[in-house]
Amino acid sequence: MMTRLGTADADPGEIDTGRLEVGETRDGSSFGLPVAVINGAEPGQTLYMQAVSDGDELNGVGVVQRVVPRLDPAEISGTILVVGIVNYHAFQVAEHRNPIDDTKMNRTYPGNENGTSSERIAHATFEAATRADLIVDLHQGSTSRMIDEVRVRCGKRHRMHEECLELAKVFGCGYILDQKGPDGQLARAGPDDGIPTIDPELGGAVGWDETSIEKGVSGVFNVLTHYGFLDGDSDYERQTRASGFDQYGSPVGGLVTFERELGQRVSTGETLFEVTTPFGETKAEITADSDGILWRTRRLPQVATGEYVCSVGTDIDTY
Structure with missing residues (x-):
């Protein structure tokens, strides 16, 4: 069965890239987010992955840049949906917040199709994310220095807490922050919709950090193996949790x-x-x-x- 995300569509055993149109810029031109669909040759679960919902957190797109070329649809069971850059406007000017509405994108989920610029982008990406069985929202510590960690943000009393915590452990950065997050985070909205969701914070860097990017790449492949997208043994270690x-x-x-x-x-x-x-x-x-x-x-x-x-x-x- 063909799978489509924006203008990207792929039959089983195929990969395609395209754009997810989400509005217009100030000169009236349409713009879209870069997306990829990897449709495995065999049926299975669906993983949704996104990066750069905060415009200066670039390690996530570094992960996407390295992971997607290594994915062979012929060897995959299931489907992987990717939005490579979420906060389009902030990314263009290397800023954290969307400059169109001065908003932090990761406080606007699940979004509003008739709302502000950030709310509309959040709505479009959340619609894509909720087609999946698992959600990985790639972040980093912006301009602060920080360890590589994975955040579980739904709260310990949430019905999806154990599933989110298991996904964080599988990703395997070494550290987990298990603390309820602010309203509007994708890692809050996803579990509310019944989908295990994690927020890997891949270190802190001004721009690009190879060590943290490689940890993110390993984490994505850990997830793909553990949840049956790829063949292989699932072997992960205990994580330090705060x-x-x-x-x-x-x-x-x-x-x-x-x-x-x-x-x-x-x-x-x-x-x-x-x-x-x-x-x-x-x-x-x-x-x-x-x-x-x-x-x-x-x-x-x-x-x-x-x-x-x-x-x-x-x-x-x-x-």
Whole structure:
């Protein structure tokens, strides 16, 4: 049976690329999101994958760029639907938010076909996503420094929690954040529609990070193997899971020096970072309020009073 997404259509055993039209630009020209359909030769489940719903988070499209050429429809059971760049307008100007409506795209799901620019794009991509049995929404930590992780955002009381957590474990970045996310995230809206959904946050980089991209590529192939799209053994390791965050700002202005590396354990009362003058004079030492893992940090050292500095993942266990 032929499968279509936008202008891409593929019969069993075929792959096609095209555009999913979602509106017009300011000069009245139509525009569309780049899409791909990989229709396996044998029947099976459907995976939906998207990237760049935040316009400066590029590691996800790096994953798509490497994964799609390696997919041979003759060897696949099931169907893979891909939207390579979701936040079209923000991607064009290398910004996080959609500049047409100054909106963070991943707060607009499930969208509105008659709404703002972001809501219309969210509606179109959510319609594609809800055709699937599994959803992978590729992200990264924008301009912050952070570990590679997978986020489960539906909340522990959600009926789809265990399925989402299993998908996160299979993806296998090594770390899972299991914490209910804000309204409007695809990783919230997908499970509400009964579809296991994860939000891999593939590190933090200004632009492009090869190590995180390769982890994302491995994660996608882990999913494809585990869920039967590809033949092979499904062998995955236990993941380190955090169920909360402690966020830390600076009580003073100055230059930040971290006492721990990303991914390292911290104990209550240990120094996380020091703030100094430009001459190295100590102004403040900030200690951890809880045991945890240094999860995310600001990239640049200069801070003003009250400005965000870092996050520690808390309530740590393994899954």
